[in-house]
Amino acid sequence: MSQHIKLRYFAWVRERIGKPDEDVEVPADVTTVGELMTWLASRGEEYAHAFENPKVIRAAIDRTHVKPQTTIAGAGEIAFFPPMTGG
Amino acid sequence: MSQHIKLRYFAWVRERIGKPDEDVEVPADVTTVGELMTWLASRGEEYAHAFENPKVIRAAIDRTHVKPQTTIAGAGEIAFFPPMTGG
Amino acid sequence: MSTITNVRIQNEPFDTAAEAAAITRGRTDAGAVVTFTGICRGDENGVPIASLTLEHYPGMAEAEIERHVAEAAERWPLIGVTVIHRFGRILPGDDIMMVVTVSSHRAAAFEAADFLMDYLKTRAPFWKQVEKTDGKIWVEAKATDDQAAGRWATSGKHQAAE
Amino acid sequence: MSTITNVRIQNEPFDTAAEAAAITRGRTDAGAVVTFTGICRGDENGVPIASLTLEHYPGMAEAEIERHVAEAAERWPLIGVTVIHRFGRILPGDDIMMVVTVSSHRAAAFEAADFLMDYLKTRAPFWKQVEKTDGKIWVEAKATDDQAAGRWATSGKHQAAE
Numbered sequence: 001m002s003q004h005i006k007l008r009y010f011a012w013v014r015e016r017i018g019k020p021d022e023d024v025e026v027p028a029d030v031t032t033v034g035e036l037m038t039w040l041a042s043r044g045e046e047y048a049h050a051f052e053n054p055k056v057i058r059a060a061i062d063r064t065h066v067k068p069q070t071t072i073a074g075a076g077e078i079a080f081f082p083p084m085t086g087g
Numbered sequence: 088m089s090q091h092i093k094l095r096y097f098a099w100v101r102e103r104i105g106k107p108d109e110d111v112e113v114p115a116d117v118t119t120v121g122e123l124m125t126w127l128a129s130r131g132e133e134y135a136h137a138f139e140n141p142k143v144i145r146a147a148i149d150r151t152h153v154k155p156q157t158t159i160a161g162a163g164e165i166a167f168f169p170p171m172t173g174g
Numbered sequence: 175m176s177t178i179t180n181v182r183i184q185n186e187p188f189d190t191a192a193e194a195a196a197i198t199r200g201r202t203d204a205g206a207v208v209t210f211t212g213i214c215r216g217d218e219n220g221v222p223i224a225s226l227t228l229e230h231y232p233g234m235a236e237a238e239i240e241r242h243v244a245e246a247a248e249r250w251p252l253i254g255v256t257v258i259h260r261f262g263r264i265l266p267g268d269d270i271m272m273v274v275t276v277s278s279h280r281a282a283a284f285e286a287a288d289f290l291m292d293y294l295k296t297r298a299p300f301w302k303q304v305e306k307t308d309g310k311i312w313v314e315a316k317a318t319d320d321q322a323a324g325r326w327a328t329s330g331k332h333q334a335a336e
Numbered sequence: 337m338s339t340i341t342n343v344r345i346q347n348e349p350f351d352t353a354a355e356a357a358a359i360t361r362g363r364t365d366a367g368a369v370v371t372f373t374g375i376c377r378g379d380e381n382g383v384p385i386a387s388l389t390l391e392h393y394p395g396m397a398e399a400e401i402e403r404h405v406a407e408a409a410e411r412w413p414l415i416g417v418t419v420i421h422r423f424g425r426i427l428p429g430d431d432i433m434m435v436v437t438v439s440s441h442r443a444a445a446f447e448a449a450d451f452l453m454d455y456l457k458t459r460a461p462f463w464k465q466v467e468k469t470d471g472k473i474w475v476e477a478k479a480t481d482d483q484a485a486g487r488w489a490t491s492g493k494h495q496a497a498e
Contacts (some may be wrong), residue, residue, distance in 0.1 A: 011229055011301035012184050012312050063234035079231060083315045085302045086295045087212065087228055087271050098391055099474050124382035150396035154396050166393060170477045174374065174390055174433050174460045191353030202378030202428040208449075209371045212354070215440060216364030266364040270370070277379065280457065282448055287370075291442055 010081035016050035034068030103137035105135035121155030177247035178254035197254035216266035340416035359416035378428035397461035
């Protein structure tokens with residue numbers, strides 16, 4: 001069973017993908033934040049570019065920082081962005 | 088030969104002596120700041136009260152902090168006051 | 175001690191003096207007000223810049239800053255703290271952010287303001303883009319700033335002695 | 337670096353924000369503005385007070401403060417420093433003094449403001465009288481304040497690292 005998730009992108013992740021947010025149906029075999037990045041990277045050139053170096057991408061589930069190994073089960077909104085740089 | 092000096096008093100030194108400033112003729116045998124305090128203390132009850140504990144009195148010659156052993160030769164204005172307390 | 179806290183992320187300019195006055199007005203227990211205002215400079219490491227653009231994650235950014243403000247209020251006896259951070263395009267000479275801390279004693283107000291500024295300048299939840307003559311670039315996180323913020327993790331010496 | 341310095345001792349209230357703006361107006365090299373405002377509290381160690389009265393030695397007081405401002409400008413890369421200290425009778429809730437420091441970087445602005453405040457609160461050339469319900473008393477110099485000011489005599493750690 002697939003999972004419906006809202007995705008949000010910020011800074012150069014947003015620029016590379018070309019949109020600030022989208023709703024996706026994530027396949028059932030994608031269970032962690034890291035796997036979600038790998039799956040997203042396979043969706044096209046712009047995604048491949050955005051996620052070409054997953055180590056520098058940070059993620060948040062429902063506005064809380066999470067690690068690549070965190071499960072995405074139950075997530076409403078997942079965001080991807082570069083490390084924050086301060087104001 | 089006596090020396091003409093303007094004296095200024097601040098805070099409780101001023102309150103005890105009862106005036107903010109005065110001009111005095113200092114006898115020739117009074118040569119240091121400490122001797123000046125001793126001489127002033129002999130001028131009356133209010134002065135004796137102000138200078139009863141000379142160790143807690145600070146002095147400045149022409150707006151520069153000085154020690155009791157500093158000579159008063161050439162001084163234009165000598166001020167006596169308690170230690171400053173900050174604002 | 176209950177601390178008046180106020181965190182805002184906004185596009186509009188702010189008035190640091192008005193924010194300080196809003197905390198101290200009508201009270202006689204405030205002895206020290208510290209304000210820090212961060213201004214957009216016209217250069218980055220000697221290279222002229224045309225503008226800064228700050229992006230944030232609405233909702234998450236406020237919550238992150240509020241958590242640090244709450245930590246400051248735990249560590250120091252503060253009467254009030256206000257933090258305002260702008261987002262969007264900011265020109266050289268314009269204000270970027272401000273911190274106001276109010277306490278009965280100056281050490282607490284100073285140290286809390288210093289602590290919050292370290293956090294805001296290094297780990298505030300913003301992405302910064304700098305516009306130079308040859309285009310726009312995203313700024314990367316700086317190691318030296320992280321070291322400054324790291325001061326607060328271990329030391330007791332910055333705690334208010336009063 | 338030439339620093340804009342301004343020291344005033346006055347009976348009238350001051351406007352901290354206007355003093356900060358006077359330094360930064362029209363320039364794009366200022367990245368950090370720190371202000372400290374000292375306010376007259378309604379109590380001293382829990383005992384209510386009706387007023388403070390500050391006395392100074394005109395001419396000498398300005399020169400002493402100016403010397404410390406010059407020292408701050410030597411130690412930290414500052415664009416501008418303004419110090420205003422009031423004298424006369426001051427009521428609880430009223431401002432007593434302010435320090436504004438402006439620099440390209442926050443560490444210099446913060447540390448210079450902290451240095452000047454330590455000096456002003458402990459050794460500024462003023463005599464302070466406190467009016468309580470049972471009369472007026474002259475405040476004596478405090479040992480703890482002297483220790484805080486003593487921090488600056490020996491340490492290198494407070495120097496701006498930028």
